[in-house]
Amino acid sequence: MVMAHGFTSDKNSNGRFNILANAFTKAGFSVLTFDFSGCGESDDDRLTLEKEVDDLKSAIQFVKSRGYQTIGLYGHSLGSLICLKSYTSDIKTMVLSGALTNAMKYDWEQYFTKEQMKELKEKGYITIQRTGTWRHTIVVDKQMLRDFEDIRQPELLQRVTCPVLIIHGNSKKDEEELLLLERSQQGMQYLSKDSRLKVIDGATHSFLEHLEILKDLSTRWYVNHMS
Template sequence: MTRKNILIKDALGNKVSGVLSIPKDASFVVVMSHGFTSNRNSRLYIQLEKELNAKNIGTVRYEYYGHGLAYGHKKRGLSNDTTITKTVESLKSIIKYLRQRGYNRIGLVGSSFGGLISLIVASQDKKFEFLLLRSPVTNVIELWNERVSGSKNKILHEWKNNDIFHYNREEVEYDLKWEFWTDMQKYNMLKIGEKISCPIFIVHGDKDEIVPIKYSEDFSKTVGARLKIIKGSNHSYSNPKNFIEMKSSIKDFVLKQTESKIKTIIFDWNGVIGDSLALDHFIFLQECKRDGVKAPKSLAFYRNLFNENIFVSMKKLGFVFDDMDEKYKQLYQKHISMSKIFPGMKSVLRCLKKKYSLVLITSNYQCNVDSFIKKYKLEGVFDSILTADTSHSKEANIKNFLIKLSLKKKEVITVGDTVMDIKSARKNGLKIISTVWGYQSKRTLVANNPDYVANKPEDIIKIIGEING
């Protein structure tokens, strides 16, 4: 267990203090942002730290700009020059600190104003696993318009002229400089929220007297966030039953999000991405004629060769592999115009690339793959490509790839179109999505019990999304 107090500086040179508590083998860290005038020692965050650490999940309780001991506040309070922009930089510095130390799976938890900060940072950075907001400020401009309502123009005039606004309501008292108001105008939270790509979960009491629940209701509808309403709860969840329900909802969500999820997708090429069945069947017939191999000419017979490793099937038919690889490459390159990309696959790959590491492992050859990628402008889509030039065994290529990158099998899934693809995945302890538009029929594939079946390219996105919750 690594547990220590940290004191760092953000990009603006301002101090950021926190408590780092990370179990030895933890790969996931939750960063918790407190509320306005509060600090890192809130009852909720201390309890979550203990309970999440017990589940091998790391935590960071920190204090953003103007708050906590680093700024002279032992309990509640804040510096009068606090702004949203300054507090956002505080959280960003904590994220940078963690990533520099190898912690890349990070989730954000934010309470009230801390939810506002977390929301802004999540909109600027697509790498977070989730965003959890407790009674968050999701419309800061409207909230503050209400706080200065009544004699609004007079209050704003005095605030601007005096450079100080004295707030004294709901048993909270503090001063804020005019800069807070002007800085706040930059943050249209509904537009900012639409930029967030990670899962968002909001917990809010329907009797909140500080931040009305209507803000969370409007925000959740706009950005598609999940909203959990705690009936009868105020802003501080002072009722013990409300507090327990709120904390349980947060903890359950975090535990669900920190389960192993798909990170890497291994694609087959022919029959999944490339529509090359007709070309490969044509080459097969040419090779039979050239080498004097007597075999049925039907497409149905050729398809059944993929019930096992295609190279093994070819050897059983009597093919000699002395120069077959080179002859196949020559024929494929000569007739490569027959190899098309399946409709919809390019957009599916582009979409998946935004969230996952994509790998191509095929029983075809590098030169053919390179020509196809260039033809359809797929450069940069795949992080790794392994072909028959490395090994005729797809099973071995997958195994070696997993070992080389030390990948967790629960975080990898394969996509293939043949019975052999199913067998290769199983032997490597991986799950597979079988595609029905490739070399073998849906009936043949289903008979071999793949984990999932994609009837169209878009189903791949849907299936992986459902797996990851």
């Protein structure tokens, strides 16, 4: 099992991935979590979609080099898009939470300060300050922000032939997750007939208050589709 974290996050994913990875391990799977370039303990780099796809493909090649032939993917948020873009016939199945399956137009001024938006305009990137254990700054390339809007759903999903479980929340307090859910509902027509969409009632994009349900849904899916 190879797990891909979300935008500007790290291999712990605010504790989500630790809980999920432990559950997958108890179910009999080997699990690899890793930091995308420029995140967590990885080397400094500007975040771009293309680089993250390359990172996940490298992680998949690494587990294959260790003799694993049955490989599943788990992606959260932006990590779900990276999983979909990294798909090859070697992938047995995937689980995607808070999935990004179609173009999303964000008002970045709501997420970043005026100083950061000025930096983006003048330098072509945004520097994010962090207080985490591993990293104090994350640098996001302007292309990464554009890539959220440049997703073509049919092209993205039709090439994925393995069974996919997409999990969303439907909290009315989380507009982003509701928009992502709407896009995934529209995209199910392009996935295999064995794919499913599950909605956790009241969950937000973080799923932090619904991790037990997320863990159970994901683990049962892998047990059924990785055997």
